[in-house]
């Protein structure tokens with residue numbers, strides 16, 4: 001009996017809490033998405049350093065190694081990976097500079113923060129096209 005009463009009380013307490021666990025109703029603002037992607041691009045860049053150092057080492061090891069490195073980068077999949085790495089690096093760089101500017105007190109208001117995010121996205125898109133031209 002006591003247990004039932006206690007569990008009824010529990011249910012009442014839980015029901016009165018303002019919870020919103022329906023993920024489909026939660027919308028992140030653009031600035032939050034930019035921030036999450038900045039961390040993701042940082043992790044991609046971190047992993048990419050190992051891949052690029054391996055490729056550099058292979059290309060510098062010997063003339064045969066250089067030919068091997070060239071043939072590795074000849075495949076479409078590897079080109080796509082390299083393009084993704086460069087895009088992530090450009091994203092991290094541009095949004096990182098925006099972040100540092102915010103640390104200095106710029107773009108901290110809602111409107112300027114949103115505007116600087118949009119401008120950063122456009123710059124990254126242009127640099128991403130440039131990366132594609134470099135890779136292909």
Ligand code: HEM
Pocket residue numbers: 038039041042043045046047049092093094095096097099100
């Ligand atoms: C090899 C190069 C780099 C790697 C592997 C790297 C990696 C990372 C990672 C993993 C984070 C996320 C840390 C976290 O959210 O807890 C981060 C944050 C950050 N990175 Fe980089 N990064 C690199 C280069 C750069 C460059 C060139 C800039 C210049 C703009 C930069 C600016 C920043 C800033 C400002 C943050 C802090 C963001 C925040 O506090 O939310 N990073 N970096």
